[in-house]
Amino acid sequence: MAFQTLGIETSCDETAVAVLEADEQGCRLLGEALATRPEEHAALGGIVPELTVRQHLELLPRLTAEAQKKSGSVTVSGVGATAGPGLAPALLVGLSYGKALAWAQKNPFYAINHLEGHLFSPFVSHGKWPEYPHVALIVSGGHTLLVEASGPQERRILGTTRDDAAGEAFDKLARMVGLGYPGGAALEREARAGCAGKISLPRPMKGSEGCDFSFSGLKNAARLLLEKSPNLAVAGTARSDFCAEVQAAITECLVDRSARALAKTEISTFTVSGGVSANQGILAALKRMSEERGVKFLTATGGWNTDNASMIAAVTARRILDRQPSNWSADADPRWSVAC
Ligand code: KG4
Numbered sequence: 001m002a003f004q005t006l007g008i009e010t011s012c013d014e015t016a017v018a019v020l021e022a023d024e025q026g027c028r029l030l031g032e033a034l035a036t037r038p039e040e041h042a043a044l045g046g047i048v049p050e051l052t053v054r055q056h057l058e059l060l061p062r063l064t065a066e067a068q069k070k071s072g073s074v075t076v077s078g079v080g081a082t083a084g085p086g087l088a089p090a091l092l093v094g095l096s097y098g099k100a101l102a103w104a105q106k107n108p109f110y111a112i113n114h115l116e117g118h119l120f121s122p123f124v125s126h127g128k129w130p131e132y133p134h135v136a137l138i139v140s141g142g143h144t145l146l147v148e149a150s151g152p153q154e155r156r157i158l159g160t161t162r163d164d165a166a167g168e169a170f171d172k173l174a175r176m177v178g179l180g181y182p183g184g185a186a187l188e189r190e191a192r193a194g195c196a197g198k199i200s201l202p203r204p205m206k207g208s209e210g211c212d213f214s215f216s217g218l219k220n221a222a223r224l225l226l227e228k229s230p231n232l233a234v235a236g237t238a239r240s241d242f243c244a245e246v247q248a249a250i251t252e253c254l255v256d257r258s259a260r261a262l263a264k265t266e267i268s269t270f271t272v273s274g275g276v277s278a279n280q281g282i283l284a285a286l287k288r289m290s291e292e293r294g295v296k297f298l299t300a301t302g303g304w305n306t307d308n309a310s311m312i313a314a315v316t317a318r319r320i321l322d323r324q325p326s327n328w329s330a331d332a333d334p335r336w337s338v339a340c
């Protein structure tokens with residue numbers, strides 16, 4: 001029988017609430033409300049923890065009402081909130097709010113791992129529950145992870161970044177050439193007008209043992225190059241060529257490491273999620289690599305690839321289907337690993 005869940009996401013500066021309908025076969029989103037005010041943080045020079053608390057406190061009641069209204073005011077059977085990983089004060093707001101809401105509604109409450117949400121999104125954005133085993137690439141502003149998921153509660157980290165996340169690399173490089181923040185999408189757009197190979201940037205870790213990533217060498221090489229040739233940061237052909245080379249370098253690193261993870265595990269389903277998976281060039285390259293290996297490729301569609309509450313509501317629904325107990329005593333865990 002179909003039932004509904006409510007998911008809350010406050011792991012960083014974005015506030016999101018979603019209502020989802022689920023049954024044994026799969027799930028579908030009924031309504032989501034999402035808000036972020038990056039300009040308030042940008043004016044203060046970056047993500048300010050105290051400001052995230054005030055923003056989440058202010059936005060959660062309104063976004064909950066909005067998501068419920070969009071869903072047709074259905075009665076939910078369970079509430080889930082992100083408990084980690086993320087920014088502790090931001091997590092605490094969503095977690096406490098979720099518990100209070102669930103308690104008042106006499107519903108069960110579930111503390112959800114944000115990264116498990118990302119693992120779900122390529123499947124649930126197509127209305128399906130995750131299939132096992134699969135290898136997942138999670139690429140966002142905060143994470144670059146290759147995960148082997150053998151079963152619902154059997155996960156192993158195959159590779160992670162030794163320094164910057166892929167999205168962080170995009171953002172820092174975009175900022176260096178005046179493309180604003182976060183600049184991943186702007187850099188990809190500009191790269192389309194350019195030509196990779198006109199300048200040369202490194203592909204850190206490509207071809208090396210294991211499945212780890214590293215992007216700080218790329219950032220440093222770019223900084224040195226820009227010091228020598230400041231014209232690369234001025235809008236025009238040279239800047240487009242610079243962006244195309246950055247796009248090619250990050251793409252090659254992601255493809256190389258992912259191919260290695262697939263070869264190592266011999267698993268034939270590969271998924272990608274996280275904000276960077278909105279990059280069409282990266283998606284096409286990962287898809288091509290998967291097809292060449294005879295591997296099924298799945299990516300999160302629509303708003304499911306960036307941070308959202310739908311994925312949290314989906315993991316919550318799965319908890320209910322699997323008859324998992326409530327987590328009333330769960331605390332925020334800023335470093336909660338996806339491995340288990
Ligand atoms: O998953 P997400 O919304 O939030 C977290 O970081 O958790 O990911 C945001 C990241 C930012 O670094 C942003 O620049 C990057 O995803 N991003 C992109 C693109 N769109 C968003 N990076 C490369 N190409 C894009 N088209």
Ligand code: ZN
Pocket residue numbers: 114118140274306307
């Ligand atoms: Zn995320």
